[in-house]
């Protein structure tokens with residue numbers, strides 16, 4: 001496929017390396033210090049930039065009728081606007097807080113755990129995410145998706161980074177070194193702790209999932225998620 005990269009930082013460069021290995025062609029790159037190629041040659045755009053730029057980049061692709069896969073986090077208050085724009089343009093759009101196949105399996109495990117833990121009120125649920133010190137947003141998009149999975153299957157109503165009320169889930173964000181992304185859900189009682197952890201060893205998993213999503217989106221119209229891509 002002919003791919004455009006909107007954002008050419010750690011993720012853009014990882015996607016370029018893996019996409020080329022898979023036989024794809026990069027026809028356009030956009031980053032703060034780099035703009036080359038022609039966006040309209042692209043069969044799909046993969047967008048990993050910064051929270052302030054994501055909406056403009058996604059909207060531009062939809063208006064130019066280029067299918068767009070976005071992994072940028074920290075802009076979700078405007079997600080519904082992008083869904084409306086996609087419908088208006090009859091476009092193709094996938095956003096995922098995390099494109100890694102392992103994390104998307106972890107999301108399903110998390111929802112199942114939330115369901116079976118819900119009756120056992122002596123356990124309280126909490127989430128910890130650990131990322132590298134360059135990360136701009138907190139909590140991570142992935143931690144928010146994990147919290148939403150618990151909220152959907154329990155009596156919890158929202159998440160917070162402050163001291164939680166009874167109906168809230170605490171998310172703790174830790175920034176250290178070059179950690180690629182570690183997410184833990186823990187159910188803690190006075191007697192014991194049950195914890196589930198996903199730990200990314202490299203960024204390749206995020207990049208492979210985003211390329212897979214771009215391939216899957218070919219010839220499809222609408223707004224999709226990684227659950228659609230993976231059929232889970």
Ligand SMILES: NC(=O)c1ccc[n+]([C@@H]2O[C@H](COP(=O)([O-])OP(=O)(O)OC[C@H]3O[C@@H](n4cnc5c(N)ncnc54)[C@H](O)[C@@H]3O)[C@@H](O)[C@H]2O)c1
Nearest residue numbers: 007008009010011031032049053071072073097098099206
């Ligand atoms: N969904 C996922 O699977 C996943 C995985 C990893 C990272 N992320 C998210 O992706 C984003 C990028 O992560 P990263 O590690 O590559 O960050 P990064 O800081 O290494 O790269 C971001 C790049 O975007 C560029 N940029 C700035 N303004 C831009 C614009 N207007 N258009 C295009 N590019 C622009 C910057 O110059 C920089 O090179 C972050 O929001 C991060 O949270 C998501």
Ligand SMILES: O=C(O)C1=N[C@H](C(=O)O)CCC1
Nearest residue numbers: 073097098135140141142181
């Ligand atoms: O490195 C990052 O930044 C990551 N961001 C995503 C998030 O916010 O969940 C996914 C994991 C890596």
